[in-house]
Amino acid sequence: xxxxxxxxxxxxxxxxxxxxxxxxxxxxxxxxxxxxxxxxxxxxxxxxxxxxxxxxxxxxxxxxxxxxxxxxxxxxxxxxxxxxxxxxxxxxxxxxxxxxxxxxxxxxxxxxxxxxxxxxxxxxxxxxxxxxxxxxxxxxxxxxxxxxxxxxxxxxxxxxxxxxxxxxxxxxxxxxxxxxxxxxxxxxxxxxxxxxxxxxxxxxxxxxxxxxxxxxxxxxxxxxxxxxxxxxxxxxxxxxxxxxxxxxxxxxxxxxxxxxxxxxxx
Amino acid sequence: xxxxxxxxxxxxxxxxxxxxxxxxxxxxxxxxxxxxxxxxxxxxxxxxxxxxxxxxxxxxxxxxxxxxxxxxxxxxxxxxxxxxxxxxxxxxxxxxxxxxxxxxxxxxxxxxxxxxxxxxxxxxx
Numbered sequence: 001x002x003x004x005x006x007x008x009x010x011x012x013x014x015x016x017x018x019x020x021x022x023x024x025x026x027x028x029x030x031x032x033x034x035x036x037x038x039x040x041x042x043x044x045x046x047x048x049x050x051x052x053x054x055x056x057x058x059x060x061x062x063x064x065x066x067x068x069x070x071x072x073x074x075x076x077x078x079x080x081x082x083x084x085x086x087x088x089x090x091x092x093x094x095x096x097x098x099x100x101x102x103x104x105x106x107x108x109x110x111x112x113x114x115x116x117x118x119x120x121x122x123x124x125x126x127x128x129x130x131x132x133x134x135x136x137x138x139x140x141x142x143x144x145x146x147x148x149x150x151x152x153x154x155x156x157x158x159x160x161x162x163x164x165x166x167x168x169x170x171x172x173x174x175x176x177x178x179x180x181x182x183x184x185x186x187x188x189x190x191x192x193x194x195x196x197x198x199x200x201x202x203x204x205x206x207x208x209x210x211x212x213x214x215x216x217x218x219x220x221x222x223x224x225x226x227x228x229x230x231x232x233x234x235x236x237x238x239x240x241x242x243x244x245x246x247x248x249x250x251x252x253x254x255x256x257x258x259x260x261x262x263x264x265x266x
Numbered sequence: 267x268x269x270x271x272x273x274x275x276x277x278x279x280x281x282x283x284x285x286x287x288x289x290x291x292x293x294x295x296x297x298x299x300x301x302x303x304x305x306x307x308x309x310x311x312x313x314x315x316x317x318x319x320x321x322x323x324x325x326x327x328x329x330x331x332x333x334x335x336x337x338x339x340x341x342x343x344x345x346x347x348x349x350x351x352x353x354x355x356x357x358x359x360x361x362x363x364x365x366x367x368x369x370x371x372x373x374x375x376x377x378x379x380x381x382x383x384x385x386x387x388x389x390x391x
Binding site: 023099108109110112130146189236248251253255256258259260 | 311
């Protein structure tokens with residue numbers, strides 16, 4: 001039994017006692033087994049126009065335990081801590097990016113923007129353990145992130161990326177369907193976010209391509225390609241699985257109501 | 267009154283901390299302490315609680331314990347009323363690198379009458 005399955009069962013058992021916001025409210029769109037449990041292995045739903053329907057509350061899955069003594073002692077989604085984990089010879093840094101990465105390690109990662117409750121940004125939100133909700137319409141897909149209570153708009157109405165865009169934390173996203181896959185391209189980033197928990201940097205020239213593939217009711221893959229020649233000599237490519245949180249919902253998350261990055265007193 | 271252990275395995279909650287564990291806490295410095303809760307801060311990005319802990323000499327120190335976010339705790343079955351000032355607790359966790367009597371709580375055993383909220387340990391451990 002996977003860790004997430006254990007959690008899901010525990011939460012299900014607690015439905016009667018958990019009345020926080022709308023956790024545990026049955027989602028009519030989720031198909032059911034005979035015993036009433038969500039049929040997460042059923043084929044993915046489709047919208048009226050025949051597209052795969054990505055709507056739902058999702059969270060990055062494929063949790064893996066960090067190395068003993070490593071950056072995280074707890075389970076985290078596969079690419080949350082290190083998006084370069086598949087590079088056998090290390091990240092394909094440009095020299096300045098290697099130097100900045102080294103500085104961040106020396107500083108014990110204390111300049112992580114999320115410590116200041118700043119947005120994780122794209123693509124880090126793909127592999128982070130906070131739920132998000134996709135709301136889909138033919139011309140616009142909206143992603144509501146519980147993390148920092150952020151929103152993201154992905155325009156499918158044929159518009160181009162803005163020229164000389166004002167740099168933003170989450171960039172400017174457009175999407176189009178390639179068969180059953182939603183392909184999203186995002187540009188116009190600032191250079192303030194980290195790619196992962198280890199602090200791999202990026203530049204404002206980064207372009208991120210995400211391919212959303214909902215395989216079943218309960219499973220979706222997001223393939224990420226980071227093209228940032230100013231910071232890396234090769235594209236960075238990984239696929240982060242996502243899991244539907246059936247009968248769940250987002251909870252307001254106001255990070256800076258009590259942020260104590262280095263413990264009480266500081 | 268029947269005493270029921272309320273074991274909440276915080277370690278099984280996916281890391282949703284807004285900071286990196288390693289930058290604040292030493293995985294090689296585990297602790298177990300028992301005492302009385304003096305205050306609970308049910309706030310983002312981390313819930314905190316404070317425990318008066320008596321040492322062998324009878325001297326009391328107030329420990330500060332960090333948990334996950336209330337959102338993660340609620341999904342794991344906690345409520346904001348699960349632990350209150352005055353409750354006797356035993357806490358396992360990891361010490362702060364540089365702050366005295368400060369830790370990251372891995373599990374809390376609340377020794378009062380109550381329902382068993384969540385006791386599943388992490389699979390694979």
